Amino acid sequence: MAARVITITSGKGGVGKTTTTANLATALGLLGQRVVAIDADIGLRNLDVVMGLENRVVYDLVDVVEGRCRLRQALIRDKRLSEVYLLPAAQTRDKTAVSPAQMAELCYQLRPDFDFVLVDSPAGIEQGFQNAVAGADEILIVTTPEVSAVRDADRIIGLVEAGEKGPPRLIINRIKADMVRRGDMLDVSDVLEILRIELIGIVPEDEHIIVSTNRGAPVAHEPSVPAAIAFRNISRRLLGEDVPYLVMGASPTFFDRLKRLIGPKPEAR
Amino acid sequence: MGIINKFLGRDLVGSKDVAKERLRLVLIHDRTDISPVMMEALKADLIAVISEHLEIDQAGIEISLTENRGLSRLQATIPIVRRRVRG
Numbered sequence: 001m002a003a004r005v006i007t008i009t010s011g012k013g014g015v016g017k018t019t020t021t022a023n024l025a026t027a028l029g030l031l032g033q034r035v036v037a038i039d040a041d042i043g044l045r046n047l048d049v050v051m052g053l054e055n056r057v058v059y060d061l062v063d064v065v066e067g068r069c070r071l072r073q074a075l076i077r078d079k080r081l082s083e084v085y086l087l088p089a090a091q092t093r094d095k096t097a098v099s100p101a102q103m104a105e106l107c108y109q110l111r112p113d114f115d116f117v118l119v120d121s122p123a124g125i126e127q128g129f130q131n132a133v134a135g136a137d138e139i140l141i142v143t144t145p146e147v148s149a150v151r152d153a154d155r156i157i158g159l160v161e162a163g164e165k166g167p168p169r170l171i172i173n174r175i176k177a178d179m180v181r182r183g184d185m186l187d188v189s190d191v192l193e194i195l196r197i198e199l200i201g202i203v204p205e206d207e208h209i210i211v212s213t214n215r216g217a218p219v220a221h222e223p224s225v226p227a228a229i230a231f232r233n234i235s236r237r238l239l240g241e242d243v244p245y246l247v248m249g250a251s252p253t254f255f256d257r258l259k260r261l262i263g264p265k266p267e268a269r
Numbered sequence: 270m271g272i273i274n275k276f277l278g279r280d281l282v283g284s285k286d287v288a289k290e291r292l293r294l295v296l297i298h299d300r301t302d303i304s305p306v307m308m309e310a311l312k313a314d315l316i317a318v319i320s321e322h323l324e325i326d327q328a329g330i331e332i333s334l335t336e337n338r339g340l341s342r343l344q345a346t347i348p349i350v351r352r353r354v355r356g
Contacts, residue, residue, distance in 0.1 A: 147288050147295075154296050183283020190289050194296065 003034075003114040005107045006238070007136035009160075011152030013123030015144045016173040019209060019218075020231070021120035022050040026220040027235035029081035033115040036075060038106070039089035040132040041122035042097055048088045052079060052216025062090035062097045064106065071109055080221070085114075095127045100134035107135025116238075125159060133160065139168035140200060145175055145186035154195055169200040171234065176205045177248045188248070201234035202245055203227055297334045301341050308332060315345060324350040 008021045018041075025037040039047035042062065048054040059074035064087070071087075078084035087110075090097060103119075110117050121132030133139060139160050143153040153170070160168045172191055179185035188202055206227035212219040220235075222228040226246070233243045312332050319325055326348040335344050 145285075147292050150292055151295060151299065154299060158300065180285075183285055186285050186288055190285065194289070194292055 002111040003036075003117045004138060004238075005111070005117040005119065005136050006138045006140060007040075007119040007121055007133050008140045008142060009121035009129060009132060009156055010123065010142040010149070011125060011156040012143075012149045015142050015149050016203070017123075017142050018046050018050050018120050019213065020140075020142050020171060020173065020203075021047060021118050022218045023220040023228075023231035024235055024238070025051070025084050025086075025116075025118055026078075026081065026218040027232045028116050028118075028238070029078065029084035030220065030232070031235060031239065032083070033235075033239075034083040034113070035116045035118060036085040036087060036110055036114050037118045037120065038087045038110075039120050040103065041120060041128065042089045042131075043091065043094045044122065045089040045091045047120050048076075048086060049216060050213055051086055051218060053086050053088075054216070057088045060088045060090040061106070062093050065098050065102045071106070080217075095122065095131065098131055100127075100130050103131045104135035125155065129156075129159075133163065133165060136165060139165050140171055141168050141197070142171045142173055143191065143195075144173050145180075145191055150186070150191060150194060157195060157197055167198060169198045170195060171201040171203065172199070173203045174205040175202060175248050180248060188245075199245075200237050201230060202248060203230040203234075204246070204248055293336070297336045297341060300336075301334060303334065311343075315347070319347060326350050 008017050008024070010017050018039075021037055025035045028035045037047060037051070038061065039045055040061070041047070045060075048057055053076050056076045058076075059069040061074070063069045064071050064074045075085040075087055078086070087106075107117050107119070117135075119132050119136060122128035141153050141156055141160075143149045157168055170192070172188055175188070176185055180187045188199070192199055204226045206219070206225060208219050208222060208225045209227055212222070218231075219225055219228045220231045230246060233246070236243045312330060315332070316325065316327055316330065329346075329348040331346040333344050335342055
């Protein structure tokens with residue numbers, strides 16, 4: 001069966017595209033899926049370090065496109081999951097080293113051997129982004145509940161819809177339940193009301209992400225970490241399962257406020 | 270709730286409501302891609318056309334973009350001074 005090619009993009013940088021790509025690759029791998037994650041951020045390679053595979057990089061995407069190696073030679077097998085692979089970006093080149101048509105061809109060649117091809121897009125709306133979406137069947141847009149990230153997500157949605165890629169789906173990352181409860185952070189319904197696209201995931205702000213990135217082992221491996229559960233839920237939704245969403249920071253009740261007044265800080269849900 | 274908030278000296282409106290309103294406005298302009306220059310040109314043309322038929326208060330004209338249920342609309346408020354006597 002041919003793989004689904006899914007591009008993870010955002011417009012704004014630093015909202016968690018690479019972390020999301022690494023964790024969805026891991027979570028899908030844990031579900032027994034054959035996955036290849038492509039780092040399309042040529043010149044600013046990072047998916048390798050987030051996945052903990054930086055010491056194994058020999059060839060990269062540009063080497064494949066320019067014929068210096070076979071596609072299979074450039075794929076790096078994950079340390080823990082035998083059916084998860086990384087195709088790293090070139091670090092010493094720039095976005096113009098590859099064309100959208102070449103990226104689309106690359107994705108096409110990977111289809112027969114995998115269930116999922118995940119493409120980690122660079123920030124921005126220029127050629128790097130165009131390359132990343134060129135071969136995609138589906139687009140996932142990552143945003144955080146901040147004005148700048150939501151504005152950029154809206155711009156990307158417009159570009160994706162104009163490119164006839166089918167309706168993109170949204171991942172809202174780094175939600176802080178306590179700030180939502182205080183009314184100091186846009187909540188899931190606010191962001192959905194503004195962007196009006198289908199939701200596929202909500203991921204809480206979680207310190208475990210930094211710890212796991214430090215170690216080069218995606219957090220999705222952790223059994224009970226909230227962000228890990230969130231990423232595993234997204235991967236199950238990608239497979240068509242109807243998974244309920246984590247509730248994060250419903251609006252404050254009288255009891256919440258009373259607790260804050262008399263007791264210790266309410267813990268983040 | 271309001272009383273408790275007042276008692277605690279908290280703002281009645283959380284900053285997310287400000288964020289949401291600002292986003293709403295900026296996205297209306299992003300989505301329609303209408304520049305301030307184009308809005309001014311539109312306003313001048315509207316004044317010219319309507320003035321042929323009605324006497325309007327040009328200083329009181331307000332043109333803005335609004336959005337409702339996914340549809341962008343151009344909203345113009347044009348105060349009429351009085352109808353011209355037809356010759």
